[in-house]
Amino acid sequence: MTIIDTPSPNFDERTLPISMIVLHYTGMQDSASAIARLCDAEAKVSSHYVVDEDGTVLRLVPEDKRAWHAGRSHWRGTTDINSASVGIEIVNPGHEFGYRPFAGPQIDAVIRLVAAIKERHAITRGNVVGHSDIAPTRKRDPGELFPWSKLAKLRLALPRPTRNLMDPMWTEGGFLLALERFGYEVIEPMAAIMAFQRRFRPELIDGEVDAECRMILLALLLPKPQGDDD
Template structure:
């Protein structure tokens, strides 16, 4: 894998072992603007890697350092997500500047990078997440156009369950307890449900807890979710 060294000064020391990978979109109008911001000391943001739309992979921060990409976030009891994760930015203008599909070249570059990081740190599929999963009240990225199914088929992300789905008929409170058990911060009910839908049912993001949401979540909590992977 060819990697362009594009160092950022925005990092410090990790306080936790690496157990997660967080995927982002840059949400800026161009790759140049994103790189400029992520390497600007006054911006105080960074990531370990950035993947341009042509598939070029930039390394901004060494993996043994704590990059500043997650912000205030939470996943499976971890609140210092920056210390516990590798952050990967994919160039995309995002919802603010004309959200579009990620390019084949980006995903072709992302998958081997993900696989390499996953294998080296022993990261589980359930800990390969989007920024919106760990910060549902603040973030939408990488968004509903991100091809999670492609990653799932390569065992690089959790699959969307498709087989033997059963509605457990949980109350809304029961659903939120299950969602918290899966990993989400559920203090803001609507934000948590929207984040779950954006990740596992992107065709309908309405914030409503329905039978399909309950069925998907129940299947995800099983030892081996049966889906497109």
């Protein structure tokens, strides 16, 4: 895969080994604006990679450095997500500027990039996450249109469980405890529930705990969640 070096000054040293991949959308009107901001020293934001809509991959920060893409975030007990992760920005205007499906060549490039990073650092499927997973009170990206199922079919992300589902009949409090055990921060319950839905039940994001949400989460907590994409 051809990668174009486009250095950003916005990075520092890691303090943790790489154990995660975080996927974002750029959320700006075009790729040029997004890349300019990620390379602007005054903006103090960056990512390791940017994937444009035509499949072009730019490297802004070397993987051994800490890019500034996650902000205040949390996943499975880790709070310095920037130190523990590789950040990939995927060009898309996002919810603010006309959110749209991701282009085929773009997703093909994301898949190749994620596969290479995942293998290089022995990252588990459960640690390939979206920005909304690690920052549910602040972020919605890469959003409900991101085709997680395509990554799951290649074992690059967790599948949406669809087989052997059972309803544990948790209360909302029980669901939130299970959600926290899975990895989410649940300080703001509705935000955490919606982030979970956006990732694993994107056709209905209402912040309500129902039987389907309970069944999906229970299956995800099992050693081998089974889904059509698995």
